[in-house]
Amino acid sequence: MYVYAEIIPKIAPGLIVTIEILLAASFLALIVAFIAGLGRISKFTIIRKLIAIYVELFRGTSLLVQLFWIFFALPAFGLQLSPFFAGVVALGLNYGAYASEVVRSTILAIPHGQTEAAIALNMTRWQRMRLVILPQALRMMLPGFGNISIELLKGTSLVSLITLTDLTYKGLMIQNTNISYTFPVFIVLLILYFIIALPLIIAVRKLEKYASKGVAQA
Amino acid sequence: MTWDWNFAIQIFPEIASAIWVVIGITFGAYIFSLIFGLVLTFLRRSSFKPLSMLTYGFIEFIRSTPPLVQLFFVFFALPSLGISFDKYTAGILTLGIHYSTYLSEVYRSGIESVPKGQWEAAKAMNFTKTQTWINIILPQAIPPVIPMLGNYLLVLFKETPILMAIGVGEFLQKAQLIGAEHFKYLEPITIVGILFLLLSYPSAIFINKLEQRSKLTFGERKH
Amino acid sequence: MGALEKDLIMIRNSKRQPAETLVSYENVTKKFGETEVLKGINLEIKRGEKVALIGPSGSGKTTIIRMLMTLEKPTSGIITIGGEPLWHKKTASGKLVQADEKHLRKMRSDIGMVFQHFNLFPHMTILRNVTEAPIHVLGLSKEEAHARAVDMLTKVGLGDKLDAYPSQLSGGQKQRVAIARAVVMHPKVMLFDEPTSALDPELVGEVLQVIKDLAKKTDMAMILVTHEMDFARDVADRVVFLHDGQIEEQGTPQELFENPKSERLQAFLKRFLKR
Numbered sequence: 239m240y241v242y243a244e245i246i247p248k249i250a251p252g253l254i255v256t257i258e259i260l261l262a263a264s265f266l267a268l269i270v271a272f273i274a275g276l277g278r279i280s281k282f283t284i285i286r287k288l289i290a291i292y293v294e295l296f297r298g299t300s301l302l303v304q305l306f307w308i309f310f311a312l313p314a315f316g317l318q319l320s321p322f323f324a325g326v327v328a329l330g331l332n333y334g335a336y337a338s339e340v341v342r343s344t345i346l347a348i349p350h351g352q353t354e355a356a357i358a359l360n361m362t363r364w365q366r367m368r369l370v371i372l373p374q375a376l377r378m379m380l381p382g383f384g385n386i387s388i389e390l391l392k393g394t395s396l397v398s399l400i401t402l403t404d405l406t407y408k409g410l411m412i413q414n415t416n417i418s419y420t421f422p423v424f425i426v427l428l429i430l431y432f433i434i435a436l437p438l439i440i441a442v443r444k445l446e447k448y449a450s451k452g453v454a455q456a
Numbered sequence: 457m458t459w460d461w462n463f464a465i466q467i468f469p470e471i472a473s474a475i476w477v478v479i480g481i482t483f484g485a486y487i488f489s490l491i492f493g494l495v496l497t498f499l500r501r502s503s504f505k506p507l508s509m510l511t512y513g514f515i516e517f518i519r520s521t522p523p524l525v526q527l528f529f530v531f532f533a534l535p536s537l538g539i540s541f542d543k544y545t546a547g548i549l550t551l552g553i554h555y556s557t558y559l560s561e562v563y564r565s566g567i568e569s570v571p572k573g574q575w576e577a578a579k580a581m582n583f584t585k586t587q588t589w590i591n592i593i594l595p596q597a598i599p600p601v602i603p604m605l606g607n608y609l610l611v612l613f614k615e616t617p618i619l620m621a622i623g624v625g626e627f628l629q630k631a632q633l634i635g636a637e638h639f640k641y642l643e644p645i646t647i648v649g650i651l652f653l654l655l656s657y658p659s660a661i662f663i664n665k666l667e668q669r670s671k672l673t674f675g676e677r678k679h
Numbered sequence: 680m681g682a683l684e685k686d687l688i689m690i691r692n693s694k695r696q697p698a699e700t701l702v703s704y705e706n707v708t709k710k711f712g713e714t715e716v717l718k719g720i721n722l723e724i725k726r727g728e729k730v731a732l733i734g735p736s737g738s739g740k741t742t743i744i745r746m747l748m749t750l751e752k753p754t755s756g757i758i759t760i761g762g763e764p765l766w767h768k769k770t771a772s773g774k775l776v777q778a779d780e781k782h783l784r785k786m787r788s789d790i791g792m793v794f795q796h797f798n799l800f801p802h803m804t805i806l807r808n809v810t811e812a813p814i815h816v817l818g819l820s821k822e823e824a825h826a827r828a829v830d831m832l833t834k835v836g837l838g839d840k841l842d843a844y845p846s847q848l849s850g851g852q853k854q855r856v857a858i859a860r861a862v863v864m865h866p867k868v869m870l871f872d873e874p875t876s877a878l879d880p881e882l883v884g885e886v887l888q889v890i891k892d893l894a895k896k897t898d899m900a901m902i903l904v905t906h907e908m909d910f911a912r913d914v915a916d917r918v919v920f921l922h923d924g925q926i927e928e929q930g931t932p933q934e935l936f937e938n939p940k941s942e943r944l945q946a947f948l949k950r951f952l953k954r
Contacts, residue, residue, distance in 0.1 A: 298554055299652040299662065302617040303628055306763070307645045310635060314458045354750055357796035357813035359864060360787045361704075369811060373802045388520055399621055413532065421536045424529040428521045429573035435520040440493035 241422045245412060247377050249423075252408030256281060259394050260434075261402060264387055267337055271383075274334065276367075289338075290299070296335035302396050304328045308361025309400045316341025325397035333390045340382035346376040380450050384442035388435055405430060464643040469531065469632045471647050478626045481547055482613045488552030488604070491611070493559030497567070519557045523616050526550050531622045545611035547619040555612050562604045566597035600674040610656055610663065617648075627651055688750070700762075700869055701727045701900050707756030707794050716742050718924040727898040731734070731911035731932075734921035737946060740904045743923040744870040745922075748792045749783050749904070760786050760802070760868075788816075791866035791871065795873045797853040799845040801815065806831065806841040808861045817864065831859040835889050850880030853890050862893065869893070888912065908951045912936055920944045 277289040297305065309324035319327065348371050356366040398407035413420040443445045497643040499511040518526070533548040541549060570593055620629035631644035702724040709717040724730055732740040745751045746758060749765070749903045758765040768782040778786075800808050809828035813819045819827070832838055835855040845853055846933045854874055861869060874890065875883040887910050894901060894914045905911055911918055912932040919929040920941070930942045939945045 281619075294657065297652070298656045299649045300614040300628070301616045302620075303645065303648050303652060306628060306632070306641075306650060310632075310641035311645045315638070351794060351796055351798040352800065354748075355794060355800070357750060357787075357794040358748055358790075358861065360784060360796075360816050361812065362784065365815050369815065370800055374800075375803075392520070392522040394617070398524070406522065406528075409525070409661045410528070418536075421533040424525060424533040427525050427527065429742075431521045431525065432517055439516065439520060 241419065242367075242426060245419065245426050247425065248412055249405065249408045249430070252403060253404040255322075255403055256394050256405040257362035259322065259329070259397060260387075260391055260400070262326045262327035264390055267334040267386070267390065268383075270330060270334025271337030271341050274338035275345070278338065278342045279345060293335045293338055296332050297339075301328065301332050301393055301446065302399070303415070305331055305396055305400060311456045314383055321397060325394070325402055326401060329390055329393050329397075333386050333393065337383060337386050340379050340386070340434075341375070344378040344382070345371060347378065348374050373452055375390060376409070380445040381442055381449050384445050385437060388442070390436050391438065418432070458642065460643060461644060463640060464637070464647060467469055467634050467644055468647055470634065471627055471644060472651065474625055474627045474630045474636070475651075477544075477624065478613075478616055480617065480626070481544065481616055481626065482609070485551035485555065486609050487609075489554075489556035489559050493551060495563060496556055496560035497563040499619040500564065514556065515557045515560060518554055521591075523550060523554045523615060524621060526554060527618060527622060542617070543622045543624050546622060547552035547616075547624050551612060551615060554615075555608055558608055558611075559605065562601050562608070563597070566601035567593060569600065570596045586657055596600055600670055603670050606659075606663045610659055613656060614652065647661075694944060696869065701726045701728075701760065703757075703759045703927055704743070705757045705759075706930075707743075707746065707753045709739070709751065710754045716924055717753075720924075720926060720927065721920065723903065724900050726867075729894050729901045729916050731915035731918045732902060732904045732921060733906070733908070733911060733918060733947075734927075735909060738921040738922075739924045740921050741872055744792070744872060744902050744904060748790055748869070748870055749787055754946065760789055784819045784908050788864075789867040790870065791861035791864055791868070792870040792872065793854070793857050793861050793874050795877050797845075797850070797857045797877075799853055799856055801845050804842050804844055805837060805848070807855060808845070809863055813863055827863050828859070831863045834857070834892075835859050836885070850878045851885045854878065854886045856878055858886075858889055858893070862897075862899075868902065871901065871905065873904050873907070874904065875907060906951070908936070908948070909950070920947070922947075938952070 274289050274293060277285050278293070280286055305324065305328040308319060308328045309321065311325075312319065352370050353366060356370045361369065394404060395406040397404050397433070398410060401407070405427060408421045412425045496515060498513060500508055500515065502508045502511070527546065528552045530541065530550045531543065534540070574592055574596065574619055577590070578592050581591065617624050617628040620632065623629070627648045628645070631641075631648045634644045635641035700723050702722075704722040707717060708715065716737075720739075720743060722743070732743065742751060746753050747760075747765070753766060757767070761787065764775070764778075765783070765786050766778050768778045770776055774896065790862050794862045797836040800811070803811065806825070806828055809832060810821070810824040812825060813824040814821060816911050817824075824948065829838065829841065832841060835858060837852060837855055837859070845856070846893050848856070858874075871890065876884050878886065887907065890901075890903070891910075891914055893899070901914075903911065904916065915932050917929060918935045920927045920935060920939075920943075922941075928935060928939065928944050935944065936948065939948055
């Protein structure tokens with residue numbers, strides 16, 4: 239249909255922004271996930287407690303509220319982030335908290351015999367983690383990470399509400415200029431998001447199979 | 457400290473008053489998704505291949521696309537097909553359909569964990585399909601997944617602020633209005649965050665306890 | 680810390696140990712919560728000695744070796760290796776404090792362990808399982824570690840399976856790899872925690888043979904927790920019978936199996952030996 243052909247080039251810049259934010263936020267979330275996930279099993283109580291507070295805070299409140307807080311409320315402390323940065327920080331910290339639980343639970347799921355064998359071979363704590371535990375845990379983390387990345391993709395649409403010109407924002411702008419575009423625009427939006435999600439969905443299916451091999455049975 | 461206690465105390469009642477809207481939408485959408493989720497599970501299990509494939513596609517599509525865009529679709533786009541909803545109904549419908557796709561997966565895993573022997577025993581005793589489902593399968597499938605179902609209630613609750621995009625008067629919307637009026641956003645939005653924490657944290661702990669009890673009663677399940 | 684003070688006094692008062700004593704347990708107890716699993720163990724292992732620990736399940740035999748491997752901490756008492764305390768260390772001023780990880784690591788290098796459930800690293804090949812610790816812990820070069828590993832794996836009969844993964848091996852093969860992995864670290868004491876209890880009966884013999892060869896050909900001390908009585912009789916220089924957290928009786932295999940003195944040992948043996 240003619241209308242659809244008109245919409246796509248107009249919406250394309252938004253697609254770029256969405257992908258940029260997806261990649262940046264995923265990267266931040268991954269880093270946060272490992273720091274927080276490993277920190278939660280640290281031997282220092284204070285680190286464990288602080289990270290637990292962070293995780294519960296971000297999992298217990300709404301993503302949109304966190305986004306708005308970072309964008310609208312932080313300026314009261316003198317910190318005005320651009321919409322892009324606010325989006326990356328909010329998405330990264332939020333999904334990082336969820337991903338940190340994946341990190342933590344997969345590490346704890348490795349049978350204790352593996353740790354004992356590593357101790358018996360006189361490995362240091364860090365060697366145990368690096369050579370024995372993490373390689374096995376990482377395999378198991380992948381499906382969880384994959385699912386979270388799909389959620390993250392859906393979450394990027396919220397940045398349109400803080401005026402970041404992502405896919406959703408562009409869609410809203412287009413339907414504002416011409417009311418007859420409303421129906422096609424939102425159909426296109428949904429399809430585009432689905433197309434971006436598709437490789438992630440397929441990857442998760444594959445990863446779920448891969449994750450169950452090569453891990454010690456308890 | 458840039459936090460203004462007087463302001464915070466002054467605006468708290470107005471923000472908190474949105475709780476009725478929030479509760480109404482959360483439970484309205486949740487009940488819808490509990491029911492429609494089960495419908496989707498059955499449609500997915502249909503022996504009529506096209507129907508089950510269509511349902512599968514529908515579930516994957518809705519699950520993998522942003523609820524915000526779905527909301528805009530329901531509220532802005534559907535009227536051009538002649539289907540109009542007020543913002544509250546649009547909100548409940550969108551969230552309800554969105555989360556019914558998740559719940560249908562939860563139901564599915566519960567049903568698939570019922571041992572095959574149960575189906576065979578029901579057949580041997582000559583139960584009808586309906587009787588099998590209502591008397592034998594569902595009573596075994598649902599209790600173990602109740603914690604998961606409860607978990608999604610919480611997730612749904614935390615998703616309600618997106619409705620502010622179509623002007624629904626929930627917590628965040630009230631906070632934004634106050635913030636825009638007074639040019640002070642710190643206190644209103646923080647209060648919303650605290651409200652969410654107060655409401656969701658104890659519930660999360662409760663659901664955790666339910667999950668421990670469920671594991672004891674029903675054993676470990678693979679999702 | 681009343682327990683630490685008691686231990687301090689004990690170390691100061693303990694008699695000089697004979698030069699060949701490698702490991703000693705002095706009045707070692709272990710409590711898990713309310714349950715007292717070990718009620719005062721006094722045991723000495725000499726250099727190169729092969730000791731079998733036998734006894735009913737729950738008697739505490741596994742706990743004894745796990746404490747030596749630093750997997751469990753004694754509730755009270757002193758364990759020494761080569762005359763030096765394991766769970767305590769002397770500070771510069773001569774005071775005794777709880778051992779830190781650095782001290783434990785230093786002492787641990789003399790101990791190796793083979794587990795009942797093998798605990799091989801599933802994400803590594805057999806060869807890598809055996810070379811990993813020599814490279815990262817002993818600091819050997821890749822070539823040296825490789826050579827040691829291939830030599831050891833060939834000795835246990837798995838020289839043709841170097842690139843296989845643990846999941847592709849039988850239980851008996853896995854345990855033989857586990858033995859190679861531990862021996863390649865050249866410990867002074869090797870601990871075996873019921874090495875064949877998790878194996879199908881027809882695979883037990885190949886593992887016992889490897890351990891017998893080890894006992895004959897190396898001068899490592901060995902502590903074997905086992906239910907295989909014939910094997911214990913063949914390999915051990917000394918057999919220690921544990922009951923309910925205490926050493927009931929010990930002696931040479933001939934003494935214990937042919938002339939059990941305590942009633943409990945007699946009852947225990949009736950269940951295990953066919954004679």
